[in-house]
Amino acid sequence: MHRRSFDRFNWQDVLREIPPSHIATRVSFFLAGFLMALWASLVPFVKSALGLDEGAFGAVLLSIGFGALVTMPLSGILIGRSGAKKVLAFAVPVASSLLVAAALVPAALPSTAAVVVILFCFGAFFGAIDVGMNIHSVVVEARSGRKLLSGFHALYSIGGVAGAGLMTLLQTAGLPGVGSACALSMLSAVVWLFAGRAMLPDAGRNAESDGHGGPKFVFPKGVVLFLGAVCFILFLVEGSILDWGALFLMDEKGAALEHAGMGFAIFSVAMTVMRFVGDRVIMSIGPKRTVVFGAAAAAFAFVLAVLSPNAWTAAAAFFLVGLGTANIVPIAFAATGEQKEMPMSLAMSAATTLGYAGLLTGPAAIGVLAEATSLSTAFLSEAVLLAAVAAAAALTSVFRKS
Missing domain, CATH: 1.20.1250.20 (MFS general substrate transporter like domains)
Structure with missing residues (x-):
């Protein structure tokens, strides 16, 4: 049978x-x-x-x-x-x-x-x-x-x-x-x-636009600016592990050159796996809890990476960062599409632009901070930013429906 x-x-x-x-x-x-x-x-x-x-x-x-x-x-x-x-x-x-x-x-x-x-x-x-x-x-x-x-x-x-x-x-x-x-x-x-x-022919088209009019560029405001800031921080985290993860494992944790790249690889695997199951996670516990728990876990993971005694436990901490951050950007994008303060197409382009800006400028900022203090201190600053995301998500209703 x-x-x-x-x-x-x-x-x-x-x-x-x-x-x-x-x-x-x-x-x-x-x-x-x-x-x-x-x-x-x-x-x-x-x-x-x-x-x-x-x-x-x-x-x-x-x-x-x-x-x-x-x-x-x-x-x-x-x-x-x-x-x-x-x-x-x-x-x-x-x-x-x-x-x-x-x-x-x-x-x-x-x-x-x-x-x-x-x-x-x-x-x-x-x-x-x-x-x-x-x-x-x-x-x-x-x-x-x-x-x-x-x-x-x-x-x-x-x-x-x-x-x-x-x-x-x-x-x-x-x-x-x-x-x-x-x-x-x-x-x-x-x-x-x-x-x-x-593809859907009307996806993203403003309801008030006939293809020749509609609103021009609008500077992000209110909830869109908040969601863009969340995307900026999350892309900054990804960019910092990409650009600085290997150096952190080598200089701060004594990893061999041939093992230094494992940090971003482990982070990427964790993010990919979590995104495959992320939709079920979000439906199970809700988008707000997913953001709060995910950002808090990632903040804790950065602290764990800095305090870890060797490169292997630090790399394991990067895995936890990947798990925690994986679904926050998709949830932020969903919330951007649901808000009513700006036309959806303009709001999404603003959030995406701010996120991409975080990916580009964030690692440079981490480098400046690391030069002034240390790479460990710079990574701890990211823990503070992620903790702020968790706190803001817990105290607001922005992610309640997304």
């Missing part, structure tokens, strides 16, 4: 039960992580072609972040007029094409200025993708009546793992890295050509 039941199980029937807009949203998050992983794999090739040292190339890389910060607020305006579907229909293939340019131009024309322009444009269109997919995901969750955002965000991490793994596999098989990245970038554009058709 069990064998016959298994034989009758049809994956096509299961897939038909998933709304096409849900599949398209998952594909958008997957492709965003996938494209960023392809760029990461191109970094050594581009640096070598330009012949820059680490400091000069680091300045070149900043152009990606600046491009994203410039267009994220503008993306909210465009989405409010035309909807996320139209913006993503243009942004995904253009970003994919710019990755191809970033791969080919340095070899054919080793001009630093040209690469800066290309990467600025790539960051700009990737910023539009980030805002568009997040706005669409909030609308999809709201219309479904279920918690879906954490699962959507988990697909970004999976896309990153898939992109990095596939590039490694292809290069191990003897295929050129630049050619592989170009082919996979174009494949991403083709995939989105089909998957993007299922």
Whole structure:
């Protein structure tokens, strides 16, 4: 009987039960992580072609972040007029094409200025993708009546793992890295050509806009400013572990060079796993408790990392940071979509921009503080910020419904 039941199980029937807009949203998050992983794999090739040292190339890389910060607020305006579907229909293939340019131009024309322009444009269109997919995901969750955002965000991490793994596999098989990245970038554009058709055409479009009017840029205020600050802190935490985690384990905890990268790897695994189960967690204990307990646990984990006697217990603390912070940003985005103080498209672009600003500027601020005091003290400052998030969430009703 069990064998016959298994034989009758049809994956096509299961897939038909998933709304096409849900599949398209998952594909958008997957492709965003996938494209960023392809760029990461191109970094050594581009640096070598330009012949820059680490400091000069680091300045070149900043152009990606600046491009994203410039267009994220503008993306909210465009989405409010035309909807996320139209913006993503243009942004995904253009970003994919710019990755191809970033791969080919340095070899054919080793001009630093040209690469800066290309990467600025790539960051700009990737910023539009980030805002568009997040706005669409909030609308999809709201219309479904279920918690879906954490699962959507988990697909970004999976896309990153898939992109990095596939590039490694292809290069191990003897295929050129630049050619592989170009082919996979174009494949991403083709995939989105089909998957993007299922996006909701009105997602993110302001009710009062007919596609030609609607509100212009509005500086975030009230609850949107608070939610943007939460995103800033959470992205700052992620960026600090990415940029400073290995150095902390080496200099403060005595980790060997070959083990120093385990901190961010463990943090990323924990965040991905928790996001896969995050929607169930949120439905079980509620979004407010998820934020309060998660931020408090992450704050405690930073203290534990600083006080830990060796690198292994500090890395375990990073795992707890990943578990605690994993679902806070999806909940903050959901709350941003539910607030009524600003049009949803503008509010989401503001929260996303502030979060991205935290990812870019936060690690630099941690570095300045570490220079003035120590890296351990800098990490303790993040514990204070996370404790503030937990306290604010406990004392307000912002996350009650999200």
